[in-house]
Amino acid sequence: MMMGKSLYEKVFERHAVRRLPSGQWQLLMGLQLLHEVTSPQAFAALRERGWGVMFPHRNVATVDHIIPTDNQSRPLADPLAEEMFVALSENTRDFGITFLTPDTGKQGVVHIVGPELGLTQPGMTICCGDSHTATHGAFGALAFGIGTSQVRDVLATGTLAMDRLKVRRIEVNGALRPGVYAKDVILFIIQRLGVKGGVGHVYEYAGEVFDRMSMEERMTVCNMSIEGGARCGYVNPDQTTYDYLRGREFAPPEGAWDRAVAYWDSIRSDPDTAYDDVVVFDAAEIEPIVTWGITPGQSIGVSQSVPDITEFPESERPMIQEALDYMALPPAHPIQGTKIDVAFIGSCTNGRISDFEEVVKFIQARGAKVAPGVRALIVPGSQPVAREMIERGWDRVFTEAGFEFREAGCSMCLAMNPDKLRGREICASSSNRNFKGRQGSPSGRTLLMSPVMVAAAAVAGEVVDAREYFQIA
Amino acid sequence: MDAKRVRITGRGIAVRGNDIDTDRIIPARFLRCVTFDGIGEHAFEDDRRSLAEKGEIHPFDEPHFQGAQVLLVNKNFGCGSSREHAPQSLMRWGDGIRAIVGESFAEIFFGNCVALGIPCLRVSEADAQRLQSACEAKPGTEFTVDVEARTVSWEGGSVPTEIADGPRQAFLEGKWDTTLELMAAKDEIRAAAAELPYFDDWR
Numbered sequence: 001m002m003m004g005k006s007l008y009e010k011v012f013e014r015h016a017v018r019r020l021p022s023g024q025w026q027l028l029m030g031l032q033l034l035h036e037v038t039s040p041q042a043f044a045a046l047r048e049r050g051w052g053v054m055f056p057h058r059n060v061a062t063v064d065h066i067i068p069t070d071n072q073s074r075p076l077a078d079p080l081a082e083e084m085f086v087a088l089s090e091n092t093r094d095f096g097i098t099f100l101t102p103d104t105g106k107q108g109v110v111h112i113v114g115p116e117l118g119l120t121q122p123g124m125t126i127c128c129g130d131s132h133t134a135t136h137g138a139f140g141a142l143a144f145g146i147g148t149s150q151v152r153d154v155l156a157t158g159t160l161a162m163d164r165l166k167v168r169r170i171e172v173n174g175a176l177r178p179g180v181y182a183k184d185v186i187l188f189i190i191q192r193l194g195v196k197g198g199v200g201h202v203y204e205y206a207g208e209v210f211d212r213m214s215m216e217e218r219m220t221v222c223n224m225s226i227e228g229g230a231r232c233g234y235v236n237p238d239q240t241t242y243d244y245l246r247g248r249e250f251a252p253p254e255g256a257w258d259r260a261v262a263y264w265d266s267i268r269s270d271p272d273t274a275y276d277d278v279v280v281f282d283a284a285e286i287e288p289i290v291t292w293g294i295t296p297g298q299s300i301g302v303s304q305s306v307p308d309i310t311e312f313p314e315s316e317r318p319m320i321q322e323a324l325d326y327m328a329l330p331p332a333h334p335i336q337g338t339k340i341d342v343a344f345i346g347s348c349t350n351g352r353i354s355d356f357e358e359v360v361k362f363i364q365a366r367g368a369k370v371a372p373g374v375r376a377l378i379v380p381g382s383q384p385v386a387r388e389m390i391e392r393g394w395d396r397v398f399t400e401a402g403f404e405f406r407e408a409g410c411s412m413c414l415a416m417n418p419d420k421l422r423g424r425e426i427c428a429s430s431s432n433r434n435f436k437g438r439q440g441s442p443s444g445r446t447l448l449m450s451p452v453m454v455a456a457a458a459v460a461g462e463v464v465d466a467r468e469y470f471q472i473a
Numbered sequence: 474m475d476a477k478r479v480r481i482t483g484r485g486i487a488v489r490g491n492d493i494d495t496d497r498i499i500p501a502r503f504l505r506c507v508t509f510d511g512i513g514e515h516a517f518e519d520d521r522r523s524l525a526e527k528g529e530i531h532p533f534d535e536p537h538f539q540g541a542q543v544l545l546v547n548k549n550f551g552c553g554s555s556r557e558h559a560p561q562s563l564m565r566w567g568d569g570i571r572a573i574v575g576e577s578f579a580e581i582f583f584g585n586c587v588a589l590g591i592p593c594l595r596v597s598e599a600d601a602q603r604l605q606s607a608c609e610a611k612p613g614t615e616f617t618v619d620v621e622a623r624t625v626s627w628e629g630g631s632v633p634t635e636i637a638d639g640p641r642q643a644f645l646e647g648k649w650d651t652t653l654e655l656m657a658a659k660d661e662i663r664a665a666a667a668e669l670p671y672f673d674d675w676r
């Protein structure tokens with residue numbers, strides 16, 4: 001009997017150009033997203049070798065990593081950042097590639113901009129020189145983070161050399177409890193399967209929880225696939241996907257809409273797909289999650305305590321000790337009550353309208369104010385997100401509550417722009433990485449959590465259970 | 474330089490620890506650049522500095538490991554971001570790291586290394602310890618990474634390694650620069666693109 005195929009297999013096969021002598025596959029890329037950090041060296045290589053860009057219209061660029069979020073006027077205050085901006089302007093101009101600068105009103109974090117403009121579509125292959133490219137998998141696209149040499153490959157040939165991966169279906173069934181969000185779901189999956197659990201795999205997220213999720217929630221989940229070791233992650237496209245896309249600037253025009261939907265329907269995983277692995281979780285098990293360590297897998301439920309070294313097998317202890325030493329949170333003590341210095345809501349994980357909407361709701365209901373001594377940043381993921389927030393009056397809600405309302409960019413997700421932690425500061429963050437030094441201070445500390453948990457921590461001045469704090473029932 | 478990577482001999486340097494991520498290999502603040510020049514001196518900068526503050530010394534700062542070319546690591550080396558700056562910083566540190574031997578490597582990091590002509594070979598946990606201990610016990614020890622024979626040897630012995638056939642073949646034939654290989658199929662690429670309903674914006 002013929003077995004069905006997964007979305008991964010179908011899309012891979014539709015984009016396979018040929019088998020390479022190395023045994024890898026040459027895979028056509030439907031869209032390459034470019035930004036200022038990983039593209040300049042790739043364009044330089046093209047110029048050096050006298051090559052052109054094979055499909056300029058299948059490339060789109062923006063600036064996000066280095067752009068300041070307080071003042072984006074040119075020239076940028078940091079000369080190195082300005083140099084990178086200029087390089088991208090020249091490269092995109094010379095090679096005929098669309099560049100979404102701040103003047104276009106469409107600039108933002110690359111993984112927010114693609115979906116927002118309808119560039120990201122089901123059944124596409126997408127790549128970007130950034131590991132969080134998996135975000136686009138929320139649409140049922142195969143989206144890969146790649147290195148700079150591969151950016152060059154895609155510019156020059158529209159293709160990549162890729163290995164074929166295994167597919168693990170991760171089902172989460174049942175209903176999430178109130179106050180538990182998409183961010184908690186993915187942090188939970190990584191906690192259970194480990195930061196290396198996904199190596200060699202694509203994650204297919206399925207089951208009732210993902211079926212019910214909005215596109216923005218699905219993006220939050222897919223975004224962090226890489227933190228679980230999976231090169232990409234996806235959700236099969238459905239009516240939610242199509243409703244989100246319809247009418248967006250680069251979405252299929254009305255005349256082609258039915259044709260597009262037919263293609264998208266055709267690449268969904270078949271019901272009788274033989275997966276390499278299937279894992280099933282119960283949504284009711286998940287509570288709001290907080291990381292205590294230096295990898296996104298080192299996390300606990302908010303009601304739990306920071307682990308003690310003796311809870312771990314001997315072989316893992318050196319790593320755990322390193323994390324405990326770096327974080328300096330008292331072992332065997334509840335994570336609740338940990339004082340924070342900084343709160344950051346933004347990034348390609350949680351910098352979308354629905355993220356801020358949920359936070360605004362609770363801030364307003366409680367008339368909450370940021371605790372004295374806490375620096376709290378609200379950073380929209382893109383200019384359209386920022387505009388919509390201003391139209392809805394949320395910029396005032398946040399500022400009156402003591403948050404700083406910033407312009408679009410990666411901001412404090414990583415240390416490439418002026419938003420940084422100082423010294424040993426502890427940051428409650430809605431971003432995706434808690435690596436040592438990630439937020440700009442070599443000794444700075446990051447606690448990953450959902451935006452609502454970050455907001456509760458900002459207001460309380462310490463880690464609290466947002467469900468109790470905001471009375472979420 | 475010959476593109477073939479058959480055998481690489483150089484002095485070893487051990488950086489111990491699992492899950493050493495790309496932000497530790499090259500802290501993000503050093504990525505604000507449009508070329509990779511000068512990035513090598515910042516490899517492991519924050520780890521080096523924080524050890525120095527404690528009065529300890531990182532292998533990359535040890536005078537007798539300067540000029541080392543074979544990096545000996547543990548599990549999941551290079552996890553984290555896809556930025557090629559991490560392997561670029563290693564290959565531009567000192568005389569340049571030219572091969573990496575460890576228990577396992579993060580996928581994107583491994584791929585980036587292949588594209589730069591840096592073989593990454595896997596060894597067992599016990600062998601990783603042996604190699605690192607040999608290197609630390611006698612700085613200056615030379616290691617030969619034999620991609621062809623899939624071994625790493627030094628004066629004290631030799632251990633088997635693993636590397637997938639595809640990348641190994643590419644190293645042996647000097648064909649790890651993928652762009653040329655991909656370009657060879659221009660007609661097939663156009664044909665595949667023409668088959669995709671969306672490629673021309675749904676026209």
Ligand code: SF4
Nearest residue numbers: 132347348410413414
């Ligand atoms: S928001 Fe953070 S993770 Fe996302 S692209 Fe920017 S730096 Fe990378």
